[in-house]
Amino acid sequence: xxxxxxxxxxxxxxxxxxxxxxxxxxxxxxxxxxxxxxxxxxxxxxxxxxxxxxxxxxxxxxxxxxxxxxxxxxxxxxxxxxxxxxxxxxxxxxxxxxxxxxxxxxxxxxxxxxxxxxxxxxxxxxxxxxxxxxxxxxxxxxxxxxxxxxxxxxxxxxxxxxxxxxxxxxxxxxxxxxxxxxxxxxxxxxxxxxxxxxxxxxxxxxxxxxxxxxxxxxxxxxxxxxxxxxxxxxxxxxxxxxxxxxxxxxxxxxxxxxxxxxxxxxxxxxxxxxxxxxxxxxxxxxxxxxxxxxxxxxxxxxxxxxxxxxxxxxxxxxxxxxxxxxxxxxxxxxxxxxxxxxxxxxxxxxxxxxxxxxxxxxxxxxxxxxxxxxxxxxxxxxxxxxxxxxxxxxxxxxxxxxxxxxxxxxxxxxxxxxxxxxxxxxxxxxxxxxxxxxxxxxxxxxxxxxxxxxxxxxxxxxxxxxxxxxxxxxxxxxxxxxxxxxxxxxxxxxxxxxxxxxxxxx
Amino acid sequence: xxxxxxxxxxxxxxxxxxxxxxxxxxxxxxxxxxxxxxxxxxxxxxxxxxxxxxxxxxxxxxxxxxxxxxxxxxxxxxxxxxxxxxxxxxxxxxxxxxxxxxxxxxxxxxxxxxxxxxxxxxxxxxxxxxxxxxxxxxxxxxxxxxxxxxxxxxxxxxxxxxxxxxxxxxxxxxxxxxxxxxxxxxxxxxxxxxxxxxxxxxxxxxxxxxxxxxxxxxxxxxxxxxxxxxxxxxxxxxxxxxxxxxxxxxxxxxxxxxxxxxxxxxxxxxxxxxxxxxxxxxxxxxxxxxxxxxxxxxxxxxxxxxxxxxxxxxxxxxxxxxxxxxxxxxxxxxxxxxxxxxxxxxxxxxxxxxxxxxxxxxxxxxxxxxxxxxxxxxxxxxxxxxxxxxxxxxxxxxxxxxxxxxxxxxxxxxxxxxxxxxxxxxxxxxx
Numbered sequence: 001x002x003x004x005x006x007x008x009x010x011x012x013x014x015x016x017x018x019x020x021x022x023x024x025x026x027x028x029x030x031x032x033x034x035x036x037x038x039x040x041x042x043x044x045x046x047x048x049x050x051x052x053x054x055x056x057x058x059x060x061x062x063x064x065x066x067x068x069x070x071x072x073x074x075x076x077x078x079x080x081x082x083x084x085x086x087x088x089x090x091x092x093x094x095x096x097x098x099x100x101x102x103x104x105x106x107x108x109x110x111x112x113x114x115x116x117x118x119x120x121x122x123x124x125x126x127x128x129x130x131x132x133x134x135x136x137x138x139x140x141x142x143x144x145x146x147x148x149x150x151x152x153x154x155x156x157x158x159x160x161x162x163x164x165x166x167x168x169x170x171x172x173x174x175x176x177x178x179x180x181x182x183x184x185x186x187x188x189x190x191x192x193x194x195x196x197x198x199x200x201x202x203x204x205x206x207x208x209x210x211x212x213x214x215x216x217x218x219x220x221x222x223x224x225x226x227x228x229x230x231x232x233x234x235x236x237x238x239x240x241x242x243x244x245x246x247x248x249x250x251x252x253x254x255x256x257x258x259x260x261x262x263x264x265x266x267x268x269x270x271x272x273x274x275x276x277x278x279x280x281x282x283x284x285x286x287x288x289x290x291x292x293x294x295x296x297x298x299x300x301x302x303x304x305x306x307x308x309x310x311x312x313x314x315x316x317x318x319x320x321x322x323x324x325x326x327x328x329x330x331x332x333x334x335x336x337x338x339x340x341x342x343x344x345x346x347x348x349x350x351x352x353x354x355x356x357x358x359x360x361x362x363x364x365x366x367x368x369x370x371x372x373x374x375x376x377x378x379x380x381x382x383x384x385x386x387x388x389x390x391x392x393x394x395x396x397x398x399x400x401x402x403x404x405x406x407x408x409x410x411x412x413x414x415x416x417x418x419x420x421x422x423x424x425x426x427x428x429x430x431x432x433x434x435x436x437x438x439x440x441x442x443x444x445x446x447x448x449x450x451x452x453x454x455x456x457x458x459x460x461x462x463x464x465x466x467x468x469x470x471x472x473x474x475x476x477x478x479x480x481x482x483x484x485x486x487x488x489x490x491x492x493x494x495x496x497x498x499x500x501x502x503x504x505x506x
Numbered sequence: 507x508x509x510x511x512x513x514x515x516x517x518x519x520x521x522x523x524x525x526x527x528x529x530x531x532x533x534x535x536x537x538x539x540x541x542x543x544x545x546x547x548x549x550x551x552x553x554x555x556x557x558x559x560x561x562x563x564x565x566x567x568x569x570x571x572x573x574x575x576x577x578x579x580x581x582x583x584x585x586x587x588x589x590x591x592x593x594x595x596x597x598x599x600x601x602x603x604x605x606x607x608x609x610x611x612x613x614x615x616x617x618x619x620x621x622x623x624x625x626x627x628x629x630x631x632x633x634x635x636x637x638x639x640x641x642x643x644x645x646x647x648x649x650x651x652x653x654x655x656x657x658x659x660x661x662x663x664x665x666x667x668x669x670x671x672x673x674x675x676x677x678x679x680x681x682x683x684x685x686x687x688x689x690x691x692x693x694x695x696x697x698x699x700x701x702x703x704x705x706x707x708x709x710x711x712x713x714x715x716x717x718x719x720x721x722x723x724x725x726x727x728x729x730x731x732x733x734x735x736x737x738x739x740x741x742x743x744x745x746x747x748x749x750x751x752x753x754x755x756x757x758x759x760x761x762x763x764x765x766x767x768x769x770x771x772x773x774x775x776x777x778x779x780x781x782x783x784x785x786x787x788x789x790x791x792x793x794x795x796x797x798x799x800x801x802x803x804x805x806x807x808x809x810x811x812x813x814x815x816x817x818x819x820x821x822x823x824x825x826x827x828x829x830x831x832x833x834x835x836x837x838x839x840x841x842x843x844x845x846x847x848x849x850x851x852x853x854x855x856x857x858x859x860x861x862x863x864x865x866x867x868x869x870x871x872x873x874x875x876x877x878x879x880x881x882x883x884x885x886x887x888x889x890x891x892x893x894x895x896x897x898x899x900x901x902x903x904x905x906x907x908x909x910x911x912x913x914x915x916x917x918x919x920x921x922x923x924x925x926x927x928x929x930x931x932x933x934x935x936x937x
Contacts, residue, residue, distance in 0.1 A: 049815070051936060052815070069814065069817045070814070070817060070819075071814060071817050072817020072818075073817075083815065086812075087803050087809070087811060087812035087815045087816070088812060089804075089809045090808070090809070090928070091808055091928075092801075092804075092805070092808070096801060097812075100801060100805050100812075100813065100818070101813070101817045101818050102816070103801060105798055109798045110797055110798075111796045111797060111801060125896075152816075159701070274544045362736070425594045
């Protein structure tokens, strides 16, 4: 089925998310939609899928204009979507999720689970993987959940398949398997739209590439284009893909974590006997697929899991048993993984967010009263220093772009006297310009002789930023290796395969 | 309170996520506290004489003689049994296991029996077991229907705090329509319609206008109390004969079964509304878990966006759920005026809707468990009636608190994890 989008325009208030976008996807082709976070790719696909109404433009399938009232219509017309955030009900079984919305019934409205199981099995068999139809989705690993999404789309006989940032949650090996599935679908004659911002993947599978920037199509590219060409097209200027840094000069500070075990309240061990040391002047990147204990590791470092076993020592001082307040006072800067839920108070102004961590005394609070003048002066200084693009310090921080929000978090955490910096996913959902800035600041912190721990799920970022890389898998350390370790070795490590000879294990 | 302990460290990448046992002392602590309170009561207020338990009614196939047992002796024997079970629970917890269900069940039964023996000790009157259980079934009717209303509404993602107003609206309408038509059936149907309308108002404000669901529920409860009280004084009181004097459903004894001792009169000599109760419970359970309607309803309550992306009309599904929930709640409301007594009284539901809400939570949003919880709370409510007949020393107000205390413990997680639908209280917008 041939998909054509003509002049799609979607506005949210004053923001034009999609500005007259044209796109043609032929059957039997993988068409990559490449663009930065916030470029309008997902909005476009939500229009295609009937979730949003386009303000202008039309959708054509095999030359016929479609009018989708909702996702039901789009699906009926043969469009299937594998969503970035899986659209699966966690407490339902695989079969229930697959049948939901077009249930097979026996008798009046009575579910025919046997038929649904059979659908799951036969579709899975076609692609040579196995999914238990009776497993609850919440118990499945993310890679398998994604396959359930694919089965869901295929069981409705989709002819146009949209993959929205499908590799964000996958290991490199799982990504390869997904690519194979996409190629097989293509060979079956499906039209495939592959949305991503990862250049490597684009060049691997794309037949055609359309680049989107600020809601507009800015060009087409061949899969043979180089990374730099694609990146500059995507960002609109020349981009530096590597991080400039000197070899590390080890300082005196040191973070030593020994036999750290963190368990969730339900007893599941999420950080399992983790030991590592980070010297001053060194960046240790904790790599791994999302959800392998990195979040809990960083949270344990700043005292959010008071019950952990093992020890965390900063310059020889034991941090175990200290409250978060005392850990921060000891000189730990913490950039949390999700700035909107745990990094910032969205409704508070930039100035208020910048002093959120120092409201318990001088200089910003005296005799129980906020020192507004001092606060604003401090805020202006930080906004300048960290290049936060804003109309003023009184703007609610939630209205800033992702990159600028992250700079506010960074400004706050870096303005204390630091002895350790922990940054979890510092560049997630951040534009390329801000990524460059954030990387630069992190490297500067390291060069001041401060130990830095960065959690990243993006292999590119890990390799660019790290002095050493620690890979975690299911709560355990698979290995600690130098940053110049080959990517395929790192990929295998992310799937839990320990490297043959452990490089630098210290 | 919980400390992780590591079991068996292995090297290399594990195949499955490892778990450590987290020991929770909640259950044994709760059991010990309750036992201590019980023992304290027995020590501070010992009672003389024997307790008389009557098991038979005159129409039974055969008569069971009245059991006469020593009050305090029985009470202390029960305390000893409970203490033994407490030890079992402590040992189990120390070994990192959960306290088995039978331990808590037998523990509760022992203390209850001991309490009854103590309360009835020295009373010249028989404590009628049939009266206790039969009354419990009757009193639980509005609770069970109300909790089903809650389950249906909340499974679809809307907090249904308005059960009380549905019961009251149902009771009022059933009284008026039942009186006008002289037909309890018409009253029952009218009650269902009235309560469904309450559900509709809830739906309009929470689903379409996305007003905070708890606020709308509370407002509805107050509004219906006000409306029914107003019309009661203005219209019903002056016209009691024509508007507030219903024909009630007759008891329909089931031949033979009704004459089985104890369970006969309790279960098989009831009205149609009571017989319908297990049927409706089953239908709601089957509907929720075995039909397309239920799958979609639950999907909308768990992950509305996922439901939307497969073409399910989220808002319409939620509307329909609240209408059906209201109708089921209305059946419970009709109980007051076409089953229990034959007229409406001001605020006659007296908070039953909130106990039904508690039963729903206690029942973990499962129709069958919620119905069982409703029966339990009905039992607790009836306990105070029966105890006042035998001249119990416990003030009835204390017994009335029982369902709420049980609920507090339930919500605090004593009876296992209770997980509400994930999208509960969240209005759905497409953006």
